[in-house]
Amino acid sequence: xxxxxxxxxxxxxxxAGGRRHPGRAARLLAALGLAPPPNVVRVVxxxxxxxxxxxxxxxxxxxxxxxxxxxxxxxxxxxxRVSVDGSRxxxxxxxxxxxxxxxxxxxxxxxxxxxxxxxELTLALALDAFARRGAEWAVLEAGVGGASDATAAASPxxxxxxxxxxxxxxxxxxxxxxxxxxxxxxxxxxxAPGVPAVTAACGPALEVVRSAAAAVGxxxxxxxPLMPGESTRAANERLAQRALELLGVPEAARAAALAxxxxxxxxxxxxxxxxxxxxxxxHDPAAAARLADEAGEGFTLLFGALPRKQGRAxxxxxxxxxxxxxxxxxxxxxxxxxxxxxxxxxxPDPAPALARALELTPEGGLVVVAGSLYLAGRLRPLLxxxxxxxx
Numbered sequence: 001x002x003x004x005x006x007x008x009x010x011x012x013x014x015x016a017g018g019r020r021h022p023g024r025a026a027r028l029l030a031a032l033g034l035a036p037p038p039n040v041v042r043v044v045x046x047x048x049x050x051x052x053x054x055x056x057x058x059x060x061x062x063x064x065x066x067x068x069x070x071x072x073x074x075x076x077x078x079x080x081r082v083s084v085d086g087s088r089x090x091x092x093x094x095x096x097x098x099x100x101x102x103x104x105x106x107x108x109x110x111x112x113x114x115x116x117x118x119x120e121l122t123l124a125l126a127l128d129a130f131a132r133r134g135a136e137w138a139v140l141e142a143g144v145g146g147a148s149d150a151t152a153a154a155s156p157x158x159x160x161x162x163x164x165x166x167x168x169x170x171x172x173x174x175x176x177x178x179x180x181x182x183x184x185x186x187x188x189x190x191x192a193p194g195v196p197a198v199t200a201a202c203g204p205a206l207e208v209v210r211s212a213a214a215a216v217g218x219x220x221x222x223x224x225p226l227m228p229g230e231s232t233r234a235a236n237e238r239l240a241q242r243a244l245e246l247l248g249v250p251e252a253a254r255a256a257a258l259a260x261x262x263x264x265x266x267x268x269x270x271x272x273x274x275x276x277x278x279x280x281x282x283h284d285p286a287a288a289a290r291l292a293d294e295a296g297e298g299f300t301l302l303f304g305a306l307p308r309k310q311g312r313a314x315x316x317x318x319x320x321x322x323x324x325x326x327x328x329x330x331x332x333x334x335x336x337x338x339x340x341x342x343x344x345x346x347x348p349d350p351a352p353a354l355a356r357a358l359e360l361t362p363e364g365g366l367v368v369v370a371g372s373l374y375l376a377g378r379l380r381p382l383l384x385x386x387x388x389x390x391x
Contacts, residue, residue: 003091006098007078014118024113025120025153031104034127037068037138040155041243044142044190045166045201046183047287048236051266052166055240056247057139059257061085063249067137068130070123070151075264075281075377082126084133089125093132097125119143120150127154137161147189155190163190163197163218164243166236167225168205169286180205188212196246200225200239221246232290233267265376270383274363277383281373284310288317291370298323299366302357304330304350304375307338314371315339322368324360328353330372350378 001009029035043053050071057069066085074080082089101121110116116124123140130138142149146165168184184205191197191213198221201209206222213220223242226235237258244254262268270277282291283305301322305311319325325344327336336346347353357367369379 001095001099001102003095006095009098009102010078010118010121013116013121022148022150022152024116025123025150027110027114028101028116028120028124029127029153031108032101032124032128034124034131036127036140036154036156036159037130037135038159039065039137039161040159041137041139041162041164041247042142042151042155042160042190043139043164043166044146044149044187045164045199046169046187046284047282047290048166048232048239049141050263051233051236052164052240052243053139053141054263055237055257055260056164056243057083057137058086058260059240059244059249059253060137060139060247062253062256064253065137066133066135067139068126068133068135070126070138070140071263072119072122072141072143073373075373076380080264081122082129084130084135087133089129093129094125097128101125120153123150123154142190145189146187148186149190152190155192157192157195160192160195162243162246163192163195164239165190165197165199165201165209166239167199167286168201168209169284181208184208185212191216191218193217194219196221198223198239198242198246200235226290229293231267231294232287233262264380265373268380268383272367272383273358275358275361276364276366277369278366279369279376279380279383281376282318282370283314283372285313285317288314288370291368292318292321295321295366295368297321299368300357300361301325302328302353302367302369302379303339303371304328304336304353305339305371306330306334306374311339311371318368318370319344324357326353326357326360328375330375330378350375351382354379354382 043049057067060067068084071081079088140151142151188209193216197218200223202225223239265281268279282288327339327344327346328350329348
């Protein structure tokens with residue numbers, strides 16, 4: 001099986017609700033003979049999970065602990081999802097694992113309820129890579145929920161060292177619940193008896209989180225949430241630093257985590273044609289509001305969101321601070337009409353849309369790209385190598 005064939009097969013297993021079946025994930029891991037490393041950190045929440053996971057893993061590695069990192073989703077390359085001590089899984093490793101998993105599914109009877117989906121398979125790939133590379137620790141970013149997320153199958157209580165609940169906002173309301181309290185209850189379901197937990201949740205969500213921690217006997221450590229005028233990165237760093245302290249990571253290694261570059265598409269900054277470009281995958285209203293505060297007033301907004309997401313509400317959280325708005329497709333073929341509106345320019349192709357956003361921005365000004373990590377993945381190669389398209 002080639003790498004391309006492996007990715008085609010893995011993506012073909014995608015289906016609605018594929019992340020919310022820890023029992024299905026547990027059965028797959030058992031069939032493949034896979035187990036998590038002896039020490040697991042699980043990161044759940046609405047926003048910031050990827051960055052916080054990345055910072056924690058970086059700190060653990062700097063402390064000399066061989067650490068695997070599992071992220072979701074990726075921005076440019078599938079291999080971004082799995083790494084050990086900063087070294088990503090290779091294309092050959094992906095192909096070999098996919099062939100093994102495909103053969104397993106062909107040999108064993110998995111009924112419709114238990115046949116693994118894309119997210120479970122990717123999680124299994126991560127544990128396979130961690131085992132082969134001798135990882136002692138694993139930092140696992142949950143997909144959507146907490147109690148019912150597939151990563152629950154890879155964090156048995158005996159291995160679980162810490163649970164991080166970044167924050168709670170309205171997102172995935174169709175699967176997690178219609179209110180912030182419902183979502184907080186589901187995410188706090190990741191807490192385990194006697195296992196420390198740390199959170200930056202606030203408001204009504206924090207009250208639910210406190211109750212959930214007390215109910216299972218999980219020592220809860222609260223961190224100041226995002227403060228006015230503060231960057232999202234700074235708030236994520238504060239949460240990751242507290243997590244590393246609880247894990248006994250020394251100060252020098254914690255400092256190394258703070259120096260880690262941002263993940264692709266998470267608050268990255270570029271300079272193109274004398275303009276600043278802030279690339280961020282903010283895809284829900286709460287994340288967009290935080291990004292707007294960070295960007296300030298008068299920026300040019302380049303926005304794209306999938307139709308099934310809260311696109312209009314997310315766009316509304318940003319465009320009030322923008323001097324101009326260009327709307328483009330987050331994913332090919334998704335269209336832009338669902339985001340049409342007065343004073344919004346519609347440019348379906350992201351590359352010309354980026355060029356138009358730059359034209360609308362004065363030299364030294366700021367372009368904010370947001371709405372979807374899919375859009376970030378399409379534009380990042382252009383931003384990283386502007387000479388390839390700007391001539």
